[in-house]
Amino acid sequence: MYSDLSQLIHNILILASKSKDLELKKDLNDLINRSLELENENRILKEKLHNQATLTIDPHGGLYWRAGDSVPYCSVCWDADGMLIHMVNSDYGWICPRERRL
Ligand SMILES: [Zn+2]
Known part of the structure; x- marks a missing residue:
């Protein structure tokens, strides 16, 4: 084998x-x-x-957190496309760099 x-x-x-x-x-x-x-x-x-x-999904939704990681992942990208995309901190809070380009 x-x-x-x-x-x-x-x-x-x-x-x-x-x-x-x-x-x-x-x-x-x-x-x-x-x-x-x-x-x-x-x-x-x-x-x-x-x-x-x-x-772990954020209780407010929209974000996934991984233990020990200080930057969350986009729930839309993960749920829809299976892609782990780190979000970017902005004046409006965490935003997805992938969706910002769209
Ligand atoms: Zn995204």
Whole structure:
């Protein structure tokens, strides 16, 4: 059992290079690409779960705080787009630099 996907793919590609079966090579290539997509998607979801577990919504709403961090995150960006965007302190309070550009 391989724990490193790239090592497994490397070994499969070496084995496949010895085959003359073009359909097998095409299917292997598709399988490898799909595996890499799923590994990346899994990494993003794990990161999001980790972030979700460490964030606390501000009682007044609009902001997420993380313990030990003195700058909050934008709740709109996190809730809608899954992006952790540090807010910027302004004369009007905390504002999202991303939304200010819009
Ligand atoms: Zn935002």
